[in-house]
Amino acid sequence: MSNLVVGISDQKVADPPDTLTTYALGSCVCICLYDNLRRIGGLAHILLPKAFGDVSGRNVYKFADTAIEELVRGMIKQGSAHLHLTAKIAGGANMFISDEKSIGDRNVETVMQELQRLRIRIVAQDTGANYGRTAIFNTQDGSLTVKTLGRGNKVI
């Protein structure tokens, strides 16, 4: 079994028994898609909500409104069916107090809109607040473990 690490503005698709891990999400959001039937998992780690047309090169993985669609494509290529996909999301914290609407909130909002547009149901989420999260996605059963510093760990 291997543990694949997904960096910021990056995404990966894996089969059991592999796990997909992304470290220290602050305002970033990770989107975990799971095909329960074929048991395929995919994880995308986005930095910002919208691309505004700036999708050259690796940038497609950076934004919620381009990365999720790309992850769906990656999973279908691996043998998934769009209809079977469900989503779990984590992150989108507000690490520093800000007067404006925080980037974390905007990330979560755009991720949710995008999943709705793609007709993928969100089955669990651990988002917002003001602390960092590490997310470990188990492709065996689609469970997502969220680890924090001093705020405990949970499985969603």
Added chain:
Amino acid sequence: MGDTIMMSVPELQIIDVNSMTTILGGPENEMVGILVTMNSDVRGMLLFLLEKDFVCLLLNVLLNKSINDFTDISEMDMSVIMEIGNVLAGSYVSAIATMTDLDIRLSTPQVAIDMVGAILNYPAAYFGVMDDNLLFIEENFLSEENIIRSHLLIMPEPDSLSLIFESLGMSS
């Protein structure tokens, strides 16, 4: 009080966020981030990243305590950390302001104690960059028993950076 803390000559590097995270002990390393924004002539942000041990040492010296983690951090502790940010930011910024003759005003510091990777999301998202290079200053604080590193990330907005260079007589 009465302890002497010395500072070494700062080392300056220009690196990307990923390399910075590695230097800072990996994404999950617990650090204290103090964010100060610059307004008026020069706009941008300063982010001090301090080792947990360093902040505990400062709090212990300043408040005569003996803590070694942040599980029971008080409001008094937080305001001392903010004040440390004020003092540090003030010394850097007044040096830049004096050299360039520019007006730079600073916001009240904000503090986050968490995984350094999560803290670094803030400037990364704000500037929308990951691959671009950021100005990173590292220096050592030496007390009688400890050597502790402190890190500062300076991120002027692009216009402000040109303005600083112009004011120093360097054209970019």
